[in-house]
Structure formats: C-alpha cells, structure tokens
Amino acid sequence: KNEVEQSPQNLTAQEGEFITINCSYSVGISALHWLQQHPGGGIVSLFMLSSGKKKHGRLIATINIQEKHSSLHITASHPRDSAVYICAVSQGAQKLVFGQGTRLTINP
Amino acid sequence: GAGVSQSPRYKVAKRGQDVALRCDPISGHVSLFWYQQALGQGPEFLTYFQNEAQLDKSGLPSDRFFAERPEGSVSTLKIQRTQQEDSAVYLCASTLGHPGSSYNEQFFGPGTRLTVL
Numbered sequence: 001k002n003e004v005e006q007s008p009q010n011l012t013a014q015e016g017e018f019i020t021i022n023c024s025y026s027v028g029i030s031a032l033h034w035l036q037q038h039p040g041g042g043i044v045s046l047f048m049l050s051s052g053k054k055k056h057g058r059l060i061a062t063i064n065i066q067e068k069h070s071s072l073h074i075t076a077s078h079p080r081d082s083a084v085y086i087c088a089v090s091q092g093a094q095k096l097v098f099g100q101g102t103r104l105t106i107n108p
Numbered sequence: 109g110a111g112v113s114q115s116p117r118y119k120v121a122k123r124g125q126d127v128a129l130r131c132d133p134i135s136g137h138v139s140l141f142w143y144q145q146a147l148g149q150g151p152e153f154l155t156y157f158q159n160e161a162q163l164d165k166s167g168l169p170s171d172r173f174f175a176e177r178p179e180g181s182v183s184t185l186k187i188q189r190t191q192q193e194d195s196a197v198y199l200c201a202s203t204l205g206h207p208g209s210s211y212n213e214q215f216f217g218p219g220t221r222l223t224v225l
Binding site: 004031033035040042043044045048086088090094095096097098099100101 | 139141143148149150151152153156163164167199201212213214215216218219
C-alpha cells in the first residue's frame with residue numbers, strides 16, 4: 001500500500017462543475033502539499049498546509065490531521081484547470097512523498 | 109534566472125550510454141532535490157542536497173546513479189550504463205530554507221525527459 005493514496009485517478013467534468021480530489025496518507029507528516037502538473041512536466045506548488053483550510057482564488061484545500069485526509073476543491077471549474085493534481089507529504093521538512101496523481105479533464 | 113532550470117529538456121540515449129542531467133536551482137536556495145517520474149506515475153525521491161552536502165541518497169535505484177553539487181548551487185545527476193527502465197522524467201526542485209524551517213515550498217524545474225532505446 002502506498003503511503004499517499006489519491007482518488008479518483010481520473011476525473012472528467014463539465015465546465016462550471018465543483019471538483020473534489022481526495023488524498024489519504026498513512027504516515028506522520030510535517031506538511032501536506034497540493035501540486036499541479038501540466039503536460040510537458042512542469043510542476044507548480046498550489047498549497048502547503050499542516051492544518052485547517054487554505055483558499056486561493058477558486059481553489060480550496062483542507063486537511064484533517066486526525067483522519068490523515070486532505071481534499072482539494074475547485075469551484076466553477078474551467079478547461080484551463082485541466083491538469084494532473086498531485087498530493088504529496090513531507091516528513092521532517094525534507095523529501096516529498098507523492099501520490100500517483102489525479103488527471104483532471106474539464107470539458108467546455 | 110527566475111526559476112529552476114534543467115538541461116537538456118529531452119535526452120535520447122542508447123542502452124549502455126552514460127548521461128548527465130543538469131539542474132540550476134533558484135539562486136540562494138539551500139536545498140536541492142532530485143525526483144524520478146515514470147510515465148503515468150507520481151514522482152519518486154532520488155536524492156537530496158543541503159548546500160554541497162548530499163544528506164540523503166536513499167532513493168537512488170542503483171549504483172549506476174550518481175549525483176553531485178560540488179559548489180552548493182548547480183547539481184548534476186549522472187546515470188551510467190543506461191537501461192531501458194531508466195526512461196523517465198527527472199525532476200529537480202529547490203527550496204529556500206534548511207530542513208526544519210517553517211517554510212519549505214519546493215520550486216520545480218521543467219524536468220528532463222530521458223528515453224533509453
């Protein structure tokens with residue numbers, strides 16, 4: 001069993017829909033990261049959180065430390081949100097351990 | 109430059125060749141990480157430097173993989189006698205702070221896509 005599990009692996013939705021991507025982890029962490037990867041490989045950090053909730057534009061990330069679970073939400077989804085979203089955890093503020101990613105496709 | 113850069117962006121090697129992949133981190137960033145991402149998978153940790161010191165190389169898959177950061181800035185990942193299973197995207201990331209500091213956002217380079225024929 002992977003230390004970081006994401007669901008779903010693939011998600012297709014229509015423009016405007018509310019999107020939720022889930023992440024569960026099995027190890028103690030210092031922080032949880034949500035990353036976005038577009039075709040071509042570039043990875044961008046969206047959020048780094050260790051408790052509670054963070055919001056940036058249409059993106060919201062939440063974490064429940066007791067349940068070892070985090071969610072990434074996208075409101076009013078748009079085709080430009082299409083990308084792979086990756087959950088990763090850091091232990092001791094060093095290396096990241098990644099989930100396998102969720103491929104999101106938003107159709108117009 | 110403004111971000112992490114990697115070169116080459118694409119590399120095709122014949123099985124058995126040696127390759128060298130370069131990473132230029134953001135100026136002043138203390139920590140540097142190398143990750144390997146197989147097709148359709150999430151990245152996996154290879155090795156980590158704090159300045160010029162290689163503090164963790166537990167993710168290097170074999171002794172054919174070697175990384176260095178001699179002056180604490182640019183890093184090179186070398187793969188000797190490449191095999192087909194080495195085909196992947198190799199990602200470099202850097203962070204400003206030391207481990208244990210409160211802010212450790214990792215900034216990623218665009219990656220080098222290695223294809224071994």
